Amino acid sequence: MILEKRICDAYRLGRLVSSSVAGGSRNTCYVFHTSTGQWFARRRHADYCDEKRVQFDHQAMFHFACSGVPVKPPLVSAAGNTWWRADDALWEVFEFVEGRHMRDGAEADTALLGTVLGKFHRAGSGFMLRYEKMGARGETDPERLSLNAKRLRNENPETGPVLEPYERLIAQSSHDLPPDAYRALPHTLVHGDVQPANVLMGEDGVRAFVDFDWCAWRPRIYDLAFAILCCCSSHEQPVGKGDIWALTQAPYFNAEATKSFLDAYEESAGALSGDEKKWLKPQIALTWCHTRIDGAFKVSREERRNFLSRPIPEDSFFHNAS
16 A cells, blocks of 8 residues: 555545555556545556657647546646656556446447547647657558567467458458558547547546547547447447457447447538548458457467457448448
């Protein structure tokens, strides 16, 4: 409890009453109960601690909050910074938001998400700061995904046969959505990881977008692909609990929820262009490959073959989703 008390002192949160572990697949998160209320403390993963990156993420959060988008920016510490370091760890603290994770495949929730994500993208177009995160295509870059598939095969030779469907889908999607076409799409500041665990809901709608580790200047379809795959689709188990196995389940296309989401999004953000609609299918496919291939590195080596060999969507899923 010594570290927790130091964080409370650094942010003037009052007397620590208790702390509990919260969810997260890479960052280490806690909920603090103090004499002044509840707070969400997050130790950023070591890969996300470059201070220019942290500044970019935090400035983005302040920008959205000032634009009326439901985002809680980080607290400012007693030293005047929006983060706090202890040894090699970098910590952030946020106001705790009461709410539930959005329900994947729930038409009412996807309509609310579409409206607010449209507002998010409209506000994001005016954000001027830039910080490159993993190249122009981010975690869904075909070359990067192919290299990670090769790395999995090298580290776990038994995964070779189960990786083949992913590699075929990456190759086809890379052909369907070439780099020049991707770069020509309308860009804005995207969230980068729109999935149920990162959208807190209440009776009044979306209460907060959380986890800005992958916010970046990218085409709007980057977020739309995540939303259709993770939020609009149905799954055997709820995705929102944040577990990597739950997040990477095979999606089942939900036409009503997807239409509800896209209709609300276009009403809020403006109509999608013909090119955006055309390229959404291969972007969803690349996003799907990212969730499974990169997700495999978050489980033990012994579990990777089973992780990758779970059911995958039929091609008709990507056709319907776009």
